[in-house]
Amino acid sequence: MPTIQDVASRAGVSPITVSRVINRSGYVKSETRQRVEAAIAELRYVPNRLARSLRLKKTNTLALVLTDITNPFWTAVARSVEDTASDAGFSVVVCNTDESLTRQRQCLNTLLQKQVDGVLLVPARSDGEPVEWIQGQGTPVVVLDRRVPCRWVDVVRCDSEDGAYQLVRHLLSLGHRRIAVLSGPQDVSTAMDRVAGYRRALREAGLEPREEWVRHGQFDRSAGLEMAQQMLSIAPRPTALFAANNLVAVGALRALRDAGLRVPEDISVVVFDDLTSELVIEPFFTAVDQPAYEMGQTAAELLLARLSGSAPGEYQEILLPTKVVVRRSSAPPPG
Amino acid sequence: MPTIQDVASRAGVSPITVSRVINRSGYVKSETRQRVEAAIAELRYVPNRLARSLRLKKTNTLALVLTDITNPFWTAVARSVEDTASDAGFSVVVCNTDESLTRQRQCLNTLLQKQVDGVLLVPARSDGEPVEWIQGQGTPVVVLDRRVPCRWVDVVRCDSEDGAYQLVRHLLSLGHRRIAVLSGPQDVSTAMDRVAGYRRALREAGLEPREEWVRHGQFDRSAGLEMAQQMLSIAPRPTALFAANNLVAVGALRALRDAGLRVPEDISVVVFDDLTSELVIEPFFTAVDQPAYEMGQTAAELLLARLSGSAPGEYQEILLPTKVVVRRSSAPPPG
DNA sequence: CTGTTAGCGCCTTCAT
DNA sequence: ATGAAGGCGCTAACAG
Secondary structure (H helix, E strand, O other): OOOHHHHHHHHOOOHHHHHHHHHOOOOOOHHHHHHHHHHHHHHOOOOOHHHHHHHHOOOOEEEEEEOOOOOHHHHHHHHHHHHHHHHOOOEEEEEEOOOOHHHHHHHHHHHHHOOOOEEEEOOOOOOOHHHHHHHHOOOOEEEEOOOOOOOOOEEEEEOHHHHHHHHHHHHHHHOOOOEEEEEOOOOOHHHHHHHHHHHHHHHHOOOOOOHHHEEEOOOOHHHHHHHHHHHHOOOOOOOEEEEOOHHHHHHHHHHHHHOOOOOOOOOEEEEEOOOOOOOOOOOOOEEEEOOHHHHHHHHHHHHHHHHHOOOOOOOOEEEEOOEEEOOOOOOOOOO | OOOHHHHHHHHOOOHHHHHHHHHOOOOOOHHHHHHHHHHHHHHOOOOOHHHHHHHHOOOOEEEEEEOOOOOHHHHHHHHHHHHHHHHOOOEEEEEEOOOOHHHHHHHHHHHHHOOOOEEEEOOOOOOOHHHHHHHHOOOOEEEEOOOOOOOOOEEEEEOHHHHHHHHHHHHHHOOOOOEEEEEOOOOOHHHHHHHHHHHHHHHHOOOOOOHHHEEEOOOOHHHHHHHHHHHHOOOOOOOEEEEOOHHHHHHHHHHHHHOOOOOOOOOEEEEEOOOOOOOOOOOOOEEEEOOHHHHHHHHHHHHHHHHHOOOOOOOOEEEEOOEEEOOOOOOOOOO
């Protein structure tokens, strides 16, 4: 492949002149510029950004470390991050951790070695150490979606506690008294917060949350299926299920149908995080809708602002609004 | 940030010795190695892969250029590419083109500048030029999902013509005679091939495909909605719709429901490319199922094999099997 | 087993 | 308006 030196020789100038043409920096006589551009075209020269980045200590690349891009919520986030980054001339490297700390460390290590300019991190656990480690390498981080026990970091997320509270209030207002929650991993902040919001709503209604009505599992379909099955074996059976994420809800509904239960006639189901209407034939779930696209965009913009030095000095915690969407999956309890 | 030189000084060795420790290349006395490792730990040294890549002319990065990661089909492909690449020590940079040639060129340009080792490309158009351009830069390409008029390139895809043919045969066998197709962009090979398979099935059944029963639009929900509405205004109305992709089908169904039509009692709907069961409460569509995960994996493996020189000399065209899954959205025509 | 030399391709600084 | 020198951090090739 031709280098900047090859182009220079061909155009009869020095490499630095070619550099100035490519990056539109400094003065170049119009005639010289044309000769250089001609040489670039003839040689099909493509500048080597590796060398440029090494020199400039800037790669124009963002890392997006999330749990599983297969979940439509993260897909939307990834898409908005890419859109936002791309508009600013940045590329995005995506990594799936599957909620594993080991994989998270591997990802981050590789990413830092590649000298990404910034990291958008959905922490696999409520653990501040990875965040501090990245920052210790001089790389800015924005934490996405989840809380983390660090004061000195930017966070963009939704209020899980409040969303859950609202959702359970909706169930209570319909008359439900036996409400179970199918949540995610114990040490993931969103899973904890959603349980916390659930408990607060129950207590406020004068109900004592029973431990057997709280289950933790993975944030996926099969966990939802399994947790729902367990709930069905409790007597008296809950009249409503609160699924802490979209995939859990899909699995739960499967379990209910398999058990011959009708939703919402026999049992209600509500869910934190709606499935995008793009994918759904007929919206069914009563849900807390999270602005996934905005979350990615906001986080990416904040990170880019940090990189350009245009962000405010203090670290930010940005809470995006959620809203409850009532649909057909919730109704008054039977009887 | 500390460099390899800092580590070297601290350990009282030369940089190259540190390099050998990091990369486990060459001989290093166990005692020396320990000194070096201690220095690495103390300084929290992270090797700079930019410099390494510049030197080695290898970045351990793959590019994945697709149309829109928001479509679950591409999400699955992206996930499998990342899994496969990651196992081989590669990272993945993802780019969305939204079927735009301009954006495709921008993406590819940036990616080549970043010296990605290989490109997985879902071409925005049936145009061989971009492929040849990338190859001309000495970068291997594997084309995904779509045909391209190049002989000298690897391709991994499904047989759209045949899948469509099978799907329309299914409709014919149910007794349908007025079948319409809602396809994607005219110049995208999968959209063309699915129409071609449709036509072949019709002709074989002694039916002449009517032009008004063929529509082209974007491969998204709103196009599906619009195309379906247009079809409903044709008299006599088609008794079955063939949606050329998943999102088109969701949009079409919306249009049918809005028009007060029941599926499949009043009109049947079949679709090329199933929505993954992870996301669907109750599978409904009769569909051609494509092995999305395998497609990404196969393509990534082929690309990695090319990079390691372990691939066969000839370019490959790998056709992955599809299968028709009959569900509730198709039934005999009314009357 | 370890070190020296040189250079990957580019851009900043300082001349001219 | 253009160029020369030097170095970003790393490793291959060759000593020793």
